[in-house]
Amino acid sequence: MNTVYLDNAATTPIDPEVIEVMSASMSKNYGNPSSTHQVGRKAKSAVETARKNIAKHFNVTASEIVFTAGGTEADNLILHNAVLNLGVKRIITSKIEHHAVLHTCKYLAATYNVVLEYVNVNDFGAVDLEHLESLLSSSEAKTLVSLMFVNNEIGTVLNVSEVCKLCKQYAAFFHSDTVQAITHYPIDLQKTPIDFMVASAHKFHGPKGVGFAYFKKGFGILPMLHGGDQERGARSSTENVHAILGMEKAIEIAINNLEGDKKKLESLKEYFISELKKVSKEIQFNGYLLDSDKSSYAILNVRFPVKNNMLLFSLDMAGIAVSGGSACQSGSNKGSHVLDEILKGEEADKTSVRFSFSKFNTLKEIDITINKIKELL
Template sequence: MKTVYLDNAATTQIDEEVIEVIHSSMKENFGNPSSIHQFGRKAKSAVETARKKIAKHFNVTASEIVFTAGGTEADNLILHNAVLNLGVKRIVTSKIEHHAVLHTCNHIEKTHNIIVDYVNVDEFGTINTDHLEELLSGSDTKTLVSLMLINNEIGNFLDVEKVSTICKKNNALFHSDTVQAMGHYPVDLHETPIDFVVASAHKFHGPKGVGFAYFKKGFGILPMLHGGDQEMGARSSTENVHSILGMEKALSIAISNLESDKNYIEDLKKYFISELKSVSDDIQFNGLSSNLNKSSYTILNVRFPYANDMLLFSLDMAGIAVSGGSACQSGSNKGSHVLTEILKTIDADKTSIRFSFSKYTTKQEINFVIDYLKRL
């Protein structure tokens, strides 16, 4: 059976060159990076070289990069650190953030008695920056703003320059979940005043179970995990050497091909949008996902003109892998919290599918999906 993978916002196929790096490291870097003998020193040197290379991509120093088990841990580390170590008493976020942020904020609110406020979003999922300014203006409570750079379900861009300016003006710290942006868009953390960002390697053709958190220089880090002094004391646990090296290789490949990959995938997205219109004139697009200037070229969130609880299953049975929302909610019978927040009930009850693309997606695969949808 022919298979088509269009769920790249959930995870991506590992690049062959990355697999080679990981395989080689498994044979050559088996020492514990914390050991002082030559095998440990070799593994430690490999990790630190990877850290320096990753930091250079974002115009920061190696000491500002902390390796984690992925984006969720990195978000948790940053949010907990802000409250427990940096004196934050209030978090301003939105109701369409990834659950790695929303659920963590809810937990911290209950356990540490902080205030969590939510900035308004419109029917397209755009953050209301005027409301953000209202929430921050005149407040003397130490505040962290947490807003994602690219929404993982609808692909919307955050106006990061404007949000950064508002935060700086009001002495608020700024954290952004940048998981969907890393490896797909240029990110210069020296030029853009974001205090904390995160990355997850499997979103840019690297291995699962590894990522990093960026802490701007000057902010101390209180670890969540205790039991060792790894990661400059920020995260106890033996480093995942092979995956760290694989992540660095995947990021290097992605950044070297940013423009060509963007042009290729963006053309596929344009073609898919135009072909979907031939399936039905009543098909709509959620958020700003059909706007190529205001959304990620990798994500298209499609709302069909009917409710069909079996559509995802039908597509899967036809060999087409897509998502009805964030992959982190798989197995849940709840609908997308993002679409529930921004859509009217009559539209939220219709079936929506997130299609997401990569450099491995082909036009032939797009045609296969369109043909199947037409038959439905």
């Protein structure tokens, strides 16, 4: 049985070119970047070259990039620094953020007496900008706004430019979890002045276990991990050289092919929607649909007209890999905190499934999925 993989918001298959780069590094580039001999210096040079090349894609300097084990660590590093290093006394976020942000914010609020406030979102998961401005104007406390660029469950896209303007107007820091946005949307940090953002390589056909945090120049970084002075003292731990080089290659490939991949994924999503509507007129969608300014072209969250607790399992048994929400929560019985926030009454009880696409998906795979859904409904 061939697998149809439509859970790319959880993780993506590694690009063959990335595997080649990593394999070559594993066989030839085995030195510790902190070692002073030539083998170590070779590894250090490779890491720093990767840092410079990654920084160029976002129009920042290499010194503003800190390599981490992924997006969750990067979010934690940024949020902890905001409170413990930058003196933030208030955090404004939303209730539909990834748990890497939500749980960390709750921890910081409970541990360091940080005021935690939530901005309203509408039924599509879009942030209420008027409410955000009202919150920002209500206090002179040093504030951090933490809002994700693209929601990982429903694909709703934040109006980043407007949030940047409001944060600048009210002298607030702005952190955005950009895990689902990097390589899907062009990000020039000189034009879009986000103060802190994050990346996780496995979301764009790179390896798992590596990512980075971006800290705008001028902000000192207090490490969470101690025991060495790697990453200019920002993160102790020997750099994952092979994974970093793989991430560099994955970003290069994705950004160089961004427009072509975007058109393909938009076409797949549009076709999937049209075929789903043929299956049942009662099928609905969570979040926005085909407006790429408001909705990710890589994510589609479908609300079926029935409650079917076995739907995900049945699709899995048919070789179709999808998700009921965030992959981080798929093993629990808690359901989706995002859907709980935007859906009410009977709609919240219906079964919702997240389908997410990559450049490796095909129309044939969409047809296979549609046919199986017809059977199950």
